[in-house]
Amino acid sequence: MADDTGEFDLDAYLGRIGWEGERRADAATLRGVHLAHMRGIPFENLDALRRLAPSLEPADLMTKLVHSRRGGYCYEHNTLFSLALQALGFRVVTRLAARVVVGADRRESRPRTHMALLVEVPGERAPYLADVGFGAIGALLEPMPLVVGAEVRDAERRHRLVHVAHRGPLEMWALEAYEEKAASWAEQYAFTLEPFEAPDFEVINWHIGTNPRSPFTQQLYVQRVSAERHLLLHGRLLTETLVDGTVREREVTEEAEVRRLLEAEFGVVAPEGMTLLTPPE
Incomplete structure (x- = not known):
């Protein structure tokens, strides 16, 4: 992803989420800032409820999510977070498009409308799945390495990544959250590692923010x-x-x-x- 952090203010962002830790491109900082963002900026759809597609421009994200008492949905959160990661020195941050499976009878019945991020961490063998914009109780609180079958406890939650069958040349991954009450794993969303670019999400954002359905x-x-x-x-x-x-x-x-x-x-x-x-x- 190109470096477009010119209108992004790292000090203001870290102040908004209450992060006072290190500012380094390493796994500990990635986990800490991710968790602070999840707890610091709410998820909300007030713009979409008025049939407005929110701006994903850095200056507008700063105004809304950082300088105002507002939040946003996945495209806003993860675009803002990607700007923060770039400013912290993470050089490769890839946008992914996922199918949300929660509440669906079939995985294929849902379009790819959710934005998640794949982050390369210097010195780490596997990239990390990061996602501060999933509006569900099964959301990641901290990022996790992209390793098949590996289970992680991220703050108060448990997650794992698995491969699932699908039609297509690329492997499909699924994020699963452990549901204590049911004592079982529940699929949250599925994705491939195909990179999606900012213009792709401009279109998806407009659809999700304005479509009456x-x-x-x-x-x-x-x-x-x-x-x-x-x-x-x-x-x-x-x-x-x-x-x-x-x-x-x-x-x-x-x-x-x-x-x-x-x-x-x-x-x-x-x-x-x-x-x-x-x-x-």
Whole structure:
């Protein structure tokens, strides 16, 4: 990926995510900054809910995700993270396109609409799968080496990478998360190592951010991750999942309460005048 960090401010970004550790192109820094980003910047779809494809330009990402009380979805998060990695000295960061499998009956029924990253780390034999923009409880908290069958514990979660069958000349990888309650592995998304470029994701971003059939244009979707819990507001349902597996759910019915929750619990300030709740089905 070309070096396009000219409008990226590393100091401001690291301040936003609360990272005070080393600034080196090594595995420890990659893991630490990845985890800090996951806990520091929320996932949200407020632009797509207004049928707007958010800008992926570095200056606009800095304004929205770093200098404002906003978050974003995968293209914004992982584009911003790739700029940070370049600024930290990681020279080879490749954009990948993945099929999200969560909730699908067949892997092939989903298009490749998710952005993930493959990062080469100096001195390491295998590149790392990095992804700070997956809006699900099975998301990676820390990056993991691209090694078949290797299991990792990333902060409070467990993941592994496997090969899965598919039609095509390239091997297909799948990221799986371990679900403690079910005592089994659950596939999150599948991908090949074919590089995708910025123009590819400009098109995908426009489709996901504006298509009325996109899941992100239909209902509010906001998540925040901490060391203690995963908090999700999906439409009117607020779900809190603690690290011990305890789940608490409740319905939110008032616009004012949603706006208060966004600011107090998710760290997101919604645009004035925006309708946040869709009519109940």
